[in-house]
Amino acid sequence: MKLIDSILADAPGIATLRRDIHAHPELCFQEERTADLIAKALNDWGIPVHRGLGKTGVVGIVKGRGNSPRAVGLRADIDALPMTEHNHFAHASTYPGRMHACGHDGHTAMLLAAAKHLAKNRDFDGTIYLVFQPAEEGGGGAREMIKDGLFKQFPMEAIFGAHNWPGMAAGQFAVKSGPVFASSNEFFITLRGKGAHAAMPHLGLDPVPAACQMVQAFQTIITRNKRPIDAGVISVTTIHAGEATNVIPDACVIEGTVRTFTLETLDLIERRMKQVAQSTAEAFELSCDFRFKRNYPPTINHERETGFVRELLGELVGPEQVQEFEPTMGAEDFSFYLQEIPGCYFLIGNGDGSHRVGGHGMGPCMLHNPSYDFNDELIPLGGSMWVQLAQAWLSKPQA
Structure with missing residues (x-):
């Protein structure tokens, strides 16, 4: 497994940010505190920020050392769900009726981990856009960011996203070309x-x-x-x-x-x-x-970008740890991006729930379950993945 040393070293601090977000969940288009936290972290690391797309969206702009006009997008969703958390550990939700039960706090943390490393190590030629998107849970935040000019203001060749997947072992991934989430x-x-x-x-x-x-x-x-x-x-x-x-x-x-x-x-x-x-x-x-x-709409991965992701993940964790994504009738608004530009949406294993500390609820660690919690062990893996994916894409010859 090819993890980046600086991301491993920074992982505890990023996990603290993740748990702060988990303790203060915000629903679709209301992610003001979350967006403030993301923007502050990016600014502190020297990354310019654009705010306001999709109301509460945040876009970080990381430029490499060269002059290449090429660009790639990496997306994390930031909103929570309108449900009551059953966990009682220290970072459990402090807002009744709101909970990060789908791991968007973890998606945000993995992309922040990559952002911190990229800010210090701009050894790539081109631009990496970090898209922190609101309102995935029913609000269509991806659609709204596009309407507000995401791809016009930040033109990119492709966009990539990932979702944690309980029940699949940490350290494993799943990817597939074609339809993966339903309309x-x-x-x-x-x-x-x-x-x-x-x-x-x-x-x-x-x-x-x-x-x-x-x-x-x-x-x-x-x-x-x-x-x-x-x-x-x-x-x-x-x-x-x-x-x-x-x-x-x-x-x-x-x-x-x-x-x-x-x-x-x-x-x-x-x-x-x-x-x-x-x-x-x-x-x-x-x-x-x-x-x-x-x-x-249905989430339909593009063939070329999916092949690229499969190869990249195989190099990161070994081909035997990259499974075939079994399509699900769940839905995902990453689909709106894929209707506009090429890209790929894939899964990263979240484990079986044994990572949860004492004080978790009695239910399983499944998505949209009141006893769910993101596995912080994924932060160095997810952060390393995003860095290596973006760098490999920008160094790859254009089609």
């Missing part, structure tokens, strides 16, 4: 009928039987409309109707999520869901309000 979408359906006494249902128009038919029919879109080899998920997650056992409600609300790896499959599912919803409502003499919201 994230929501649907909201309201069926409107006519309320009545439950003992006299013939006097009303009951939306509940129609809702039951509709939920079942949606699954035939998956099994009978799309190709079996095209991945897709329709999950109805909430159904709300009625207030009393003897009253037929006049409305029923159905909500849920749709996940796909391609926009073509997503187009098919949205079209068929709307047809099924409206036709079912009509069959039951109901009206139907159908709304489909597309949040994050």
Whole structure:
């Protein structure tokens, strides 16, 4: 494992920063304190900072010793989740109802570790942009940074990002070309009928039987409309109707999520869901309000950049420690970057949870779990990885 000595030496201090961020989690587009901490650290190390993209985004600009116009981007997300932490160790969240349960504090720490080394060792030709992005957890911070001119103000050939992955051993990575995270979408359906006494249902128009038919029919879109080899998920997650056992409600609300790896499959599912919803409502003499919201597109890695990452990681930890990324139906807004410029998003193992100190919750150390904590042992590995990746990219001949 080729770790950088200065990053190893600085790791305890970076871990202290990470735990400070963990103790003070901030939700999407509210990351003011976190952004201040990042900007101060970068400025203290002599790295110019640009702020304000995506409201609370921070971009650090590290220029090498040469005059090359080439540039590469490295991204870390900085926001937390709206959930209550069950851990009780010293760096547990001090804000009720907020928690770094996805490791964005650790992603930030690994990139800060790389930044500190790069500031002292500018032995590369070109520019490295350090993109600290807000609002990954549902806010589409990547999209907002792009809208605010990220790639216009800081043109880069490619962008790279990584996510910690519990259950995969620390020291291992996973990478794959093509789709790796699914698109994230929501649907909201309201069926409107006519309320009545439950003992006299013939006097009303009951939306509940129609809702039951509709939920079942949606699954035939998956099994009978799309190709079996095209991945897709329709999950109805909430159904709300009625207030009393003897009253037929006049409305029923159905909500849920749709996940796909391609926009073509997503187009098919949205079209068929709307047809099924409206036709079912009509069959039951109901009206139907159908709304489909597309949040994050699928995260699709570029082939050339993925090959580059695979080779780089193999040199860092050994090819046997670089696994094939098994695609997940989870979503990631790094997808917006990959729609604009080439890049690759990959995984770094976070271990099985044995790294957690005393005082952690009883639950497993899984993403979005109230007992989660980032593994600080990854800081020297992640920092070394980012330094070597950026330097190798800038020294690699352009395509």
